[in-house]
Amino acid sequence: MTCRVSDLTSNDLDALTGLIMDDGGYSMRVFGRPPKSDAARDVLHTRPPGLDLESKTTIGLWDDNRLIGVADAVRGYPRPEVMYVGLLQVETDSQGGGVGRMLHEALVDRAMNDPGITTLQLSIVATNAEAAEGF
Template identity: 35%
Template structure:
């Protein structure tokens, strides 16, 4: 599996991944995935962070996007990277792709952002039952 930054050419694959598991969006937002969720994922970040502090990485098996991870560099402090989203395509869930994607993301942070000492994520209460296993 290869982890690489999502490019504009990957947006449709990200949108398809997000739509593959409508239960996730419904647990988080109360609504099914929207038509522009992939575009929003690529752009949204805390106002205090510069654009270059956000990276969205795709985990690819051959040429197929199997997972996506959203990372914020220096949030909520200069020595922390925050995982805003780690989602596995519905057809690939339960096969270890989430764990492998997390490990690759950790390796990415360690080798790319030397000032980062802590990785953090938050689990939304309405998604806790599903996310706790991960």
């Protein structure tokens, strides 16, 4: 597998929508419903109140032209020195193959190269803990 990481933009909306719809049951475990059709747009643009769009980082992991993983984070939340990971999702068929680790390493690299960030933080939703435990 030859993978590359890139920033995701609105141009990647279709690929991101496809990935999010193939969520391996994440949305049911966390929200109690299937993923919403506009979830990809939310991943690209939603951020905590008071943070500008530049605080948002959304990266994708591509295998050739197929998006196989996504991670998003916001800088400056909940404190100025924190980068908070909001989502790390890998397509069902690629889980267990190190894709999540590659995305995590890319986020760590982003955090380490941001002079204002000293902490990378994430939370695991209790109803998703068993699925996320391996990561």
